[in-house]
Amino acid sequence: MQSSKRATTPQRIERSPGIKKIAEKLGISIGTVDRALHDRPGIHPDTKKRVMAAAAELGYRPNLAARFLKSGKGLTIAVCLPRAIAHFFDDVRMGVHRAAEAHGAMVELIDYSFSRFEEGEAAAVEEALKKRVNGIILVPGRPSHARPLIGKASRCNIPVVCIGSDADGTGRLVHVATDSFSSGALVGEFLGCLNRPLRRLAVFIGSRGTSDHSEKLRGIQDSVPRHIRLKTTWEVIEAHDNAREAQHLSEKLLDTSRGLHAVYVATANSLPVLQAMDRRSLLGRIPVITTDIYPELLPYLRSGKVLATVYQHPVSQGRIAFDALHRFLVTGVRPAERILLPPLLVMRSNLDILLERSRGWSRRSQGAQRSPESVCLKG
Amino acid sequence: MQSSKRATTPQRIERSPGIKKIAEKLGISIGTVDRALHDRPGIHPDTKKRVMAAAAELGYRPNLAARFLKSGKGLTIAVCLPRAIAHFFDDVRMGVHRAAEAHGAMVELIDYSFSRFEEGEAAAVEEALKKRVNGIILVPGRPSHARPLIGKASRCNIPVVCIGSDADGTGRLVHVATDSFSSGALVGEFLGCLNRPLRRLAVFIGSRGTSDHSEKLRGIQDSVPRHIRLKTTWEVIEAHDNAREAQHLSEKLLDTSRGLHAVYVATANSLPVLQAMDRRSLLGRIPVITTDIYPELLPYLRSGKVLATVYQHPVSQGRIAFDALHRFLVTGVRPAERILLPPLLVMRSNLDILLERSRGWSRRSQGAQRSPESVCLKG
DNA sequence: CGTTATCTCGTGTACGTTACCGTTTATCCA
DNA sequence: TGGATAAACGGTAACGTACACGAGATAACG
Incomplete structure (x- = not known):
C-alpha cells in the first residue's frame, strides 16, 4: 500500500498536546484516552485515573476545531x-x-x-x-x-x-445583571444635581418582594439624603409590572398629593405613569427619570418631558x-x-447614538441635533 | 430494548458544501479547487472561473475548523x-x-x-x-x-x-469611536440640568485641528444654548495633550477671569486643570466635567469635586x-x-461598578462609596 | 524524433477527534 | 475445563482543508 516515500516538511509549529500525545506517553491507544476523557463506559477506573493525570500534566486542552470538524x-x-x-x-x-x-x-x-x-x-x-x-x-x-x-x-x-x-x-454558573442599588443611587445623585428643593419624591416599582426593585429603592433612598439637605418624604408605589395598576395608582397619587417634586419609575412599565402626568400637564415641570428604553418612551425623552432614563445594557x-x-x-x-x-444615564444628547448602536428603532436624526455631514478628518 | 437491526441512523447532518462537493460537481480534483479558491498559481483561468462559479452557486463557505486544524x-x-x-x-x-x-x-x-x-x-x-x-x-x-x-x-x-x-x-475597513459631538452635547445637557446661571464656560481641548476635539466643542456649544436661557461666553483652551501646557494655561485662565461658571475638560489630560482649580479652592464650587477615567481622577470623582466624567467605552x-x-x-x-x-456619564454612584467590570483599580469596599460623607456644589 | 521545460491537474498525507468495529483479556457458570 | 459473556482496550475511517509531490499533457528546442 505504501507506495511512495514521503518528504514531509518538518512543520515545527508548537502544537498543544492532543489525545494522541497522551496515548503514546502512557503507551495505550487513543481510543482508551478518548473514553477516559469523556466519561464513556468501557474503561478501567485505574486506567482512567492514569489518563486524567497525564492529561493534567501535559496540560491537555481539547481541540475544538477537530471536535467540531x-x-x-x-x-x-x-x-x-x-x-x-x-x-x-x-x-x-x-x-x-x-x-x-x-x-x-x-x-x-x-x-x-x-x-x-x-x-x-x-x-x-x-x-x-x-x-x-x-x-x-x-x-x-x-x-x-x-x-x-x-x-x-x-x-x-x-x-x-x-x-x-x-x-x-x-x-x-453565574448571575449577570445591572447593579440595582447603583441604579437607584445614580438617580438620587442626578436628582441632587438638579439643584432644586426636593421634598416629596415618588418611586414606582414593581414589587418590594423583587430584590431588583427593592434594591433600587434602597439605592435612591440612600443617595438622595446625601445630596439634598432638606428632609424628604417618599411615596413608594408598587405597580406589579401591570399597566392598568400603574395607571390607576399613579392617577390616585397625582390627584391626592399635589406637592410632588420628582418621580422615579424604577421599572420598564413607565408609560402609564407618564401618560397620567401628561394629562395633568405635570411633565416638564416635575423632573422624571425612568428605566430602560422602548419606542413609546422616545418622544418623552426627545421632548425633554423625561429628563433621563437609566439604561441597563440589555x-x-x-x-x-x-x-x-x-x-x-x-x-x-x-x-x-x-x-x-453599571447603570448609565441616557439623555437626549446620547439617545440616538445609543439606539443606532443597539437597535433599528429611530433611524431619523432629530433635525439640528446632528449636522448632516459626517465627521471627516482633514489634514 | 434496542432494535435487532444495527442499522445506524443515516446521520444526515446537513453540512455546508465543502471543497470536495465542488470538486465532484465539476468532476475535477479537490487540489484544483483549492488552487482556484486561494489564488494559488498553476491553474488554468477557465478552470478557475468554473470553480468560482460552482462555489458561489453551492454557497461555499470555508470550514474554519478544518482550516485551523x-x-x-x-x-x-x-x-x-x-x-x-x-x-x-x-x-x-x-x-x-x-x-x-x-x-x-x-x-x-x-x-x-x-x-x-x-x-x-x-x-x-x-x-x-x-x-x-x-x-x-x-x-x-x-x-x-x-x-x-x-x-x-x-x-x-x-x-x-x-x-x-x-x-x-x-x-x-471601519472606524470605531465614541461620538464626539454627542459627548459635548451630553455635557451641555447635563450642565443645563444643573439649574444654575452659566454665563462663562471654559472648555479644555487638545487642539482645534483634531476632529475629535473640535466636534466635542461643537457639541457643547450647540447644546448649551438649548438648555440655558442666558447668553453664554466661551473660553476655549487648547492644551495639546501636554500636561505642562495645560497647567500653565489653566492657571492663567483662572487668575485672569474670575467669573467662571463651569468647566469641561474634553481630553483625558484633565489632572493639571483640576490641580490648578484645587489650589484656588474652586473645586466643589464650580461644576467640572471631565473625560475618561484614570486612577488619579478617582478621588476627584469620589469626593464630588468632579461632578461627572464622560466615559468613552475603551x-x-x-x-x-x-x-x-x-x-x-x-x-x-x-x-x-x-x-x-454613545458617550455616557459616570458619576460617583456608578463609578465603582464600572471599574470593577473593566479593571482592577477600584478599592474593594463599597463602604467608602456609600458613606454618608459627601460634597455638594455650593453657592 | 528525443529531450526538456512548463503548465495543469490528480493524488496522498496529515491535522485531532469521535464513532464504530474488532480483538484481547477476565469472569463466571455448567 | 470448555465455552459463553462481558469488560477493557486497540485500530481505523472520516470530517474538510492545506500542501508537497508527481503524473500527464503540451510546447519548445536541438
Missing part, C-alpha cells in the same frame, strides 16, 4: 427568556445571538420564549434538558419557580446562566452571559459568581 | 496602539484581547505598542505587514502619518480597523473593533463604514 455540529445553547416587556428581552436575545454569531456554526442557539406570567420557564428549561443542550441562558421570570429546574440542570452538569433575577444557591447583558457560558464550556474556567454592570 | 495556527491580527495616555489604550487593548480569547488558539494577537509622539505607528504597521498578518487594529496617533500605511495595507488586501481617530478615504471599543475585523475575515461581511458608541 468530526461531530459536524457545535455546542448547542438554550436561550430561555420571557416574552413580556418584550423590548428589553428582545435586546438581551439579540446580545446573545450577536455573541454567538462570532463562532459561526460552532455554536448553535435554541430559543425558548415563554410567558412570564404562566411559569413557562419551567417548561422551557425542561425542554432544553430533554434536548441535551450544553448550556442554558435563562432570564427567570418567577425565580421561585425556576429554582428547582436550575438545580436539576446543574445536577445534570448543564451550566445555567441567570440574567436579571438571580437564583443563587441552586448551583447556577444587549451587553446578553453578550456577557453568552461569553461567560461559552468560556466555561470551552475552557472550564468558571466566571465570577456574579457580574454586575 | 490543518494549518495549525489561526488568524493573526496585529494590535497597534500608542503607549501615551496609557490607561485609555490599555483598556482598548484589553478589550481586544478579551474578545480574541473567546476564539482560543484560532486567533493570535500580536501587540505593537508605539510612542505617540514619534510617528511609531508607521513602523508598527510596516512590521505587521512584513509578518503578513491577516488584519490590523490601529489607533492612529498622528492620522496624517498613518494614512499612507493604511492605504498600503489595504492594497495588500489586509483590512485595517481604526479606533479613535479615523483615516477615512484610505480603504480602511474596552468596548477594543472588543467591537476586534469583532468587526474577525467577522469580516471569517465571513467576508463588511461592517458599517463607521461604528459610533
Whole structure:
C-alpha cells in the first residue's frame, strides 16, 4: 500500500498536546484516552485515573476545531427568556445571538420564549434538558419557580446562566445583571444635581418582594439624603409590572398629593405613569427619570418631558452571559459568581447614538441635533 | 430494548458544501479547487472561473475548523496602539484581547505598542505587514502619518480597523469611536440640568485641528444654548495633550477671569486643570466635567469635586473593533463604514461598578462609596 | 524524433477527534 | 475445563482543508 516515500516538511509549529500525545506517553491507544476523557463506559477506573493525570500534566486542552470538524455540529445553547416587556428581552436575545454569531456554526442557539406570567420557564428549561443542550441562558421570570429546574440542570452538569433575577444557591454558573442599588443611587445623585428643593419624591416599582426593585429603592433612598439637605418624604408605589395598576395608582397619587417634586419609575412599565402626568400637564415641570428604553418612551425623552432614563445594557447583558457560558464550556474556567454592570444615564444628547448602536428603532436624526455631514478628518 | 437491526441512523447532518462537493460537481480534483479558491498559481483561468462559479452557486463557505486544524495556527491580527495616555489604550487593548480569547488558539494577537509622539505607528504597521498578518487594529496617533500605511495595507488586501481617530478615504475597513459631538452635547445637557446661571464656560481641548476635539466643542456649544436661557461666553483652551501646557494655561485662565461658571475638560489630560482649580479652592464650587477615567481622577470623582466624567467605552471599543475585523475575515461581511458608541456619564454612584467590570483599580469596599460623607456644589 | 521545460491537474498525507468495529483479556457458570 | 459473556482496550475511517509531490499533457528546442 505504501507506495511512495514521503518528504514531509518538518512543520515545527508548537502544537498543544492532543489525545494522541497522551496515548503514546502512557503507551495505550487513543481510543482508551478518548473514553477516559469523556466519561464513556468501557474503561478501567485505574486506567482512567492514569489518563486524567497525564492529561493534567501535559496540560491537555481539547481541540475544538477537530471536535467540531468530526461531530459536524457545535455546542448547542438554550436561550430561555420571557416574552413580556418584550423590548428589553428582545435586546438581551439579540446580545446573545450577536455573541454567538462570532463562532459561526460552532455554536448553535435554541430559543425558548415563554410567558412570564404562566411559569413557562419551567417548561422551557425542561425542554432544553430533554434536548441535551450544553448550556442554558435563562432570564427567570418567577425565580421561585425556576429554582428547582436550575438545580436539576446543574445536577445534570448543564451550566445555567441567570440574567436579571438571580437564583443563587441552586448551583447556577453565574448571575449577570445591572447593579440595582447603583441604579437607584445614580438617580438620587442626578436628582441632587438638579439643584432644586426636593421634598416629596415618588418611586414606582414593581414589587418590594423583587430584590431588583427593592434594591433600587434602597439605592435612591440612600443617595438622595446625601445630596439634598432638606428632609424628604417618599411615596413608594408598587405597580406589579401591570399597566392598568400603574395607571390607576399613579392617577390616585397625582390627584391626592399635589406637592410632588420628582418621580422615579424604577421599572420598564413607565408609560402609564407618564401618560397620567401628561394629562395633568405635570411633565416638564416635575423632573422624571425612568428605566430602560422602548419606542413609546422616545418622544418623552426627545421632548425633554423625561429628563433621563437609566439604561441597563440589555444587549451587553446578553453578550456577557453568552461569553461567560461559552468560556466555561470551552475552557472550564468558571466566571465570577456574579457580574454586575453599571447603570448609565441616557439623555437626549446620547439617545440616538445609543439606539443606532443597539437597535433599528429611530433611524431619523432629530433635525439640528446632528449636522448632516459626517465627521471627516482633514489634514 | 434496542432494535435487532444495527442499522445506524443515516446521520444526515446537513453540512455546508465543502471543497470536495465542488470538486465532484465539476468532476475535477479537490487540489484544483483549492488552487482556484486561494489564488494559488498553476491553474488554468477557465478552470478557475468554473470553480468560482460552482462555489458561489453551492454557497461555499470555508470550514474554519478544518482550516485551523490543518494549518495549525489561526488568524493573526496585529494590535497597534500608542503607549501615551496609557490607561485609555490599555483598556482598548484589553478589550481586544478579551474578545480574541473567546476564539482560543484560532486567533493570535500580536501587540505593537508605539510612542505617540514619534510617528511609531508607521513602523508598527510596516512590521505587521512584513509578518503578513491577516488584519490590523490601529489607533492612529498622528492620522496624517498613518494614512499612507493604511492605504498600503489595504492594497495588500489586509483590512485595517481604526479606533479613535479615523483615516477615512484610505480603504480602511471601519472606524470605531465614541461620538464626539454627542459627548459635548451630553455635557451641555447635563450642565443645563444643573439649574444654575452659566454665563462663562471654559472648555479644555487638545487642539482645534483634531476632529475629535473640535466636534466635542461643537457639541457643547450647540447644546448649551438649548438648555440655558442666558447668553453664554466661551473660553476655549487648547492644551495639546501636554500636561505642562495645560497647567500653565489653566492657571492663567483662572487668575485672569474670575467669573467662571463651569468647566469641561474634553481630553483625558484633565489632572493639571483640576490641580490648578484645587489650589484656588474652586473645586466643589464650580461644576467640572471631565473625560475618561484614570486612577488619579478617582478621588476627584469620589469626593464630588468632579461632578461627572464622560466615559468613552475603551474596552468596548477594543472588543467591537476586534469583532468587526474577525467577522469580516471569517465571513467576508463588511461592517458599517463607521461604528459610533454613545458617550455616557459616570458619576460617583456608578463609578465603582464600572471599574470593577473593566479593571482592577477600584478599592474593594463599597463602604467608602456609600458613606454618608459627601460634597455638594455650593453657592 | 528525443529531450526538456512548463503548465495543469490528480493524488496522498496529515491535522485531532469521535464513532464504530474488532480483538484481547477476565469472569463466571455448567 | 470448555465455552459463553462481558469488560477493557486497540485500530481505523472520516470530517474538510492545506500542501508537497508527481503524473500527464503540451510546447519548445536541438
